[in-house]
Amino acid sequence: MTERYVGRNVYKVDAQDKVMGKAKYPDDIYFDNMLYLKIKRATHPHAHLRRIDISKAVKLPGVVKIITADDIPQVKNFGLIIKDQPVLVGIGQKMRYMGDALAIVIAETKEIASKAVRLIEVEVEELEVISDPLRAMEKDAPLIHKDGNILATHYLEKGDIKKGFAEANVIVENEYRTTFLDQVPLQVEAGVGIYDEESGFIKLWVASQWLHDTQADVAQSLGFPKEKIRIIQPVIGGAFGKKEDISVHIHLALAAIATKRPVKLTYTREESMIAQSKRHPFIIRVKTGATKEGYLTAWQAEVIGDTGAYASSGPAVVHKGMYHCTGPYNVDNVKGVAYTVYTNNTYAGAMRGFGTTQMAFAYESQMDILAHKLGIDPAQFRLQNAYNIGSSTPNGQILTHSVGVKETIKKAAEIAGWKGGLR
Amino acid sequence: MSKLTIGFIINGQKKTIETTTSTRLLDLIRDDLHLTGTKEGCGKGECGACTVIMNGELVASCLILATQSDGAVITTIEGIGDNECLDPVQEAFIETGAVQCGFCTPGMILAAKKMLEENPHPDEEEIKRGISGNLCRCTGYQKIIDAIKLAANRLSSKNGGRSEKDD
Numbered sequence: 001m002t003e004r005y006v007g008r009n010v011y012k013v014d015a016q017d018k019v020m021g022k023a024k025y026p027d028d029i030y031f032d033n034m035l036y037l038k039i040k041r042a043t044h045p046h047a048h049l050r051r052i053d054i055s056k057a058v059k060l061p062g063v064v065k066i067i068t069a070d071d072i073p074q075v076k077n078f079g080l081i082i083k084d085q086p087v088l089v090g091i092g093q094k095m096r097y098m099g100d101a102l103a104i105v106i107a108e109t110k111e112i113a114s115k116a117v118r119l120i121e122v123e124v125e126e127l128e129v130i131s132d133p134l135r136a137m138e139k140d141a142p143l144i145h146k147d148g149n150i151l152a153t154h155y156l157e158k159g160d161i162k163k164g165f166a167e168a169n170v171i172v173e174n175e176y177r178t179t180f181l182d183q184v185p186l187q188v189e190a191g192v193g194i195y196d197e198e199s200g201f202i203k204l205w206v207a208s209q210w211l212h213d214t215q216a217d218v219a220q221s222l223g224f225p226k227e228k229i230r231i232i233q234p235v236i237g238g239a240f241g242k243k244e245d246i247s248v249h250i251h252l253a254l255a256a257i258a259t260k261r262p263v264k265l266t267y268t269r270e271e272s273m274i275a276q277s278k279r280h281p282f283i284i285r286v287k288t289g290a291t292k293e294g295y296l297t298a299w300q301a302e303v304i305g306d307t308g309a310y311a312s313s314g315p316a317v318v319h320k321g322m323y324h325c326t327g328p329y330n331v332d333n334v335k336g337v338a339y340t341v342y343t344n345n346t347y348a349g350a351m352r353g354f355g356t357t358q359m360a361f362a363y364e365s366q367m368d369i370l371a372h373k374l375g376i377d378p379a380q381f382r383l384q385n386a387y388n389i390g391s392s393t394p395n396g397q398i399l400t401h402s403v404g405v406k407e408t409i410k411k412a413a414e415i416a417g418w419k420g421g422l423r
Numbered sequence: 424m425s426k427l428t429i430g431f432i433i434n435g436q437k438k439t440i441e442t443t444t445s446t447r448l449l450d451l452i453r454d455d456l457h458l459t460g461t462k463e464g465c466g467k468g469e470c471g472a473c474t475v476i477m478n479g480e481l482v483a484s485c486l487i488l489a490t491q492s493d494g495a496v497i498t499t500i501e502g503i504g505d506n507e508c509l510d511p512v513q514e515a516f517i518e519t520g521a522v523q524c525g526f527c528t529p530g531m532i533l534a535a536k537k538m539l540e541e542n543p544h545p546d547e548e549e550i551k552r553g554i555s556g557n558l559c560r561c562t563g564y565q566k567i568i569d570a571i572k573l574a575a576n577r578l579s580s581k582n583g584g585r586s587e588k589d590d
Contacts, residue, residue, distance in 0.1 A: 009518075009520075011517050011518070012517070012520070012522055012523075014525070015516070015517040015522040015525075016509070016517060017525075018522045018525030018528050019500075019504075019509065019513040019516050019517055019522060019525075019528055019529075019532060020460070020500065020501070020503075020504065020506075020509070020513065021458070021459070021460015021461070021499065021500030021501050021529045022460065023525055024459070025459075025462070025526065027453075027459075027463070028453075028459035030454075030457060111445065183560075184560055185524070185526075185560055186462070186464045186470060186472055186524065186526040186527050186558065186559070186560050187462070187464065187524070187526045188463075188464070235524075235525065236524060237462070237524050237525070237526030238523075238524040238526060238560050238561055239524075240560070266463075268466060269464070269465045269466060269467070
């Protein structure tokens with residue numbers, strides 16, 4: 001084993017298929033007699049659906065079927081952590097962002113399906129659109145979900161924050177904001193579905209990051225036993241967190257059951273941008289204290305994460321961000337609070353770093369500003385505060401191995417040609 | 424959306440096919456010919472995943488109507504190398520680890536091949552310009568650049584030695 005792999009360059013097992021264009025991604029799968037789906041999406045970011053009229057669309061030649069919420073009363077909400085996301089928004093229910101699905105159009109070609117989507121007429125009762133999480137947190141803000149706009153609150157406490165600030169000679173307090181980011185995997189959400197009436201199996205060829213969670217969620221939503229849902233993983237054209245959430249899966253399953261024919265659904269890039277998860281925008285309020293010798297004494301953080309219209313991985317992402325509020329630096333006294341907040345923006349979920357990337361902007365900025373105020377070389381300031389073996393993180397984890405931050409700082413300074421000094 | 428019949432040569436094979444005036448070349452290649460190595464990443468000519476070579480030029484097949492390919496000579500990734508003998512550019516992509524998710528790879532390889540045909544000894548800046556129409560979200564591009572350098576060196580040594588620009 002050692003001789004074959006460790007210390008050797010090993011070619012990627014599927015590289016040859018990929019350089020030849022033979023690797024099969026979800027949209028590359030074709031079946032005879034296959035139908036194409038397009039989704040009618042929300043017409044307003046926050047509104048009650050009052051009427052949906054499919055009569056013109058369904059008459060278009062080539063349209064096989066249009067499914068609305070009325071057709072699927074048994075189908076339940078889905079979601080990675082909280083089941084708060086509807087498969088289709090029904091009459092009297094709310095659309096909460098522009099990606100909410102109102103109808104599944106099934107047609108003989110993609111063109112006909114797209115045309116039929118445009119023929120669906122919708123009437124809505126508009127509600128206040130909440131695009132700012134700070135507005136969502138106000139007492140008089142309309143509720144996006146019935147249990148309140150603050151989906152989750154997490155707290156963090158280590159040491160004695162009062163004592164920490166009392167020991168500080170310099171205190172720096174700032175607010176940092178990060179923006180939405182799309183993961184932009186080069187391959188958009190796509191899949192093919194088949195329902196085998198005889199065996200009762202639903203087969204879905206969809207690129208997914210959590211195969212078994214997705215299988216369980218699809219099953220509970222449809223009311224099928226888990227073993228009847230088969231998710232077959234084609235080659236994934238990038239994901240970066242964006243393919244952790246359900247996208248085409250349940251719509252494909254419903255269309256396959258309704259038509260008994262193979263069905264394909266491929267998002268456009270615009271649809272992927274509007275309907276599928278993002279990196280959370282954070283508002284990070286930080287107060288940091290240090291002694292005049294340049295040692296951190298206290299770190300207080302308030303994190304507000306905009307999770308958009310649905311929870312997705314939000315509660316996990318935002319509080320993980322808070323746990324990383326001090327970055328790789330030793331601080332004995334830490335206090336934090338993290339709010340995961342619903343808005344009418346596109347929902348935010350997993351993206352590389354899972355909350356920690358946003359925090360880096362805040363803590364590294366704090367370190368630079370403190371170093372400047374203290375008159376200490378910023379590389380040296382980082383080195384003298386950086387984690388060692390035996391350091392404890394804000395949530396109390398003792399680091400017992402693989403702590404390379406000091407070497408990393410030294411190496412980075414060397415490669416950058418950093419001569420020390422102040423900036 | 425009237426139908427009409429067009430003819431072209433794709434990967435060395437003559438084809439006659441019925442299409443519509445609103446079908447994109449990309450859809451014709453994928454949905455009708457099932458040459459699925461040509462990918463759609465954006466549908467806007469931004470990402471380069473749908474790159475093919477048409478009449479000697481690199482084109483984004485999502486921006487070309489199928490009818491515009493009447494009489495054309497087209498090469499897709501399926502027309503490069505074969506199981507027994509990969510193209511040197513394909514080999515170099517495998518060997519340098521330039522392939523991750525692989526979705527950009529077909530377009531990237533066609534762009535690299537076209538560049539090396541025009542400029543067999545590109546320097547790093549020229550390589551970057553040569554693949555500037557092709558987005559990759561996995562690699563950070565460095566290994567793709569390494570792959571193209573490796574392919575250029577091998578091709579030029581095959582054709583009589585390295586050039587001064589090689590590094």
